[in-house]
Amino acid sequence: MSKDAGIFWIGGPAAAGKTTVSRLLARKHGFLWYSVDAHAFTHEQRAAAAGLHVMDTGPGDFDRRPMILEDIHALPVDTSVVVEGAFVTPAMAGVAENAVWLMPSREEQLARLEHRHPGGVHKDYVWGRNLVQTQLEGTTATVIVVDGQTVEQTLTAVERKFGATLESSPAARTTKDRQSLIRISNHQLAKQATERLQSGHTKHNAVYTFDCECAHPNCTELVNLTIEQMPPLLTQAPPSITPPKHPNLP
Structure with a gap:
């Protein structure tokens, strides 16, 4: 922008x-x-x-x-x-x-x-x-x-x-674009968590709350992850961060 x-x-x-x-x-x-x-x-x-x-x-x-x-x-x-x-x-x-x-x-x-x-x-x-x-x-x-x-x-x-x-106002219209926006926010959450861990400001077992990446406009689901759980999910394309048995996903 x-x-x-x-x-x-x-x-x-x-x-x-x-x-x-x-x-x-x-x-x-x-x-x-x-x-x-x-x-x-x-x-x-x-x-x-x-x-x-x-x-x-x-x-x-x-x-x-x-x-x-x-x-x-x-x-x-x-x-x-x-x-x-x-x-x-x-x-x-x-x-x-x-x-x-x-x-x-x-x-x-x-x-x-x-x-x-x-x-x-x-x-x-x-x-x-x-x-x-x-x-x-x-x-x-x-x-x-x-x-x-x-x-x-x-x-x-x-x-x-x-x-x-x-x-x-400018907005994402497709599911893929919406998922990309949510991934940007989730990635920042993970980045800060990792930085705080490396600097000694948090613990390995600390739990952080992420947005569900299904990108459905009415979804209210959140996903709790530890620092160890974040990297493999963030290396995958969204929607890899979703709760189990999500109603908006197959």
């Missing part, structure tokens, strides 16, 4: 549902799902090389936007991209019609975090919510309050906010 057109930004704190909704939005409309989290380690390394960050000191507060745009412009496909992550701030993405933030109340976030990690310590996640909320104050950013919403309801709300732009 040669310009910022065709980029949809989705931000919000932990447990807002942004990753799930972004994955589904991208799959449904034939877009590429770009997780800022899945590029975080690479971005930290690039920022460290530029003197903007010190490795092993946390995620850092350097500007990720230039790196994100560089990644997108270097893509081997010409399609729209859904960029999501906790680092997607109004200052980074702007507050135009192609950016939304999913925001739970503090009580809703705590309930979702407890469901996700029973008995876990959630103070850092709550701090992140407060930070995002502060960044949104005083802006004209589009905010979707997700309290009490199902994933489907939040997805519908995001589609409504983005409006007709979704239908007119």
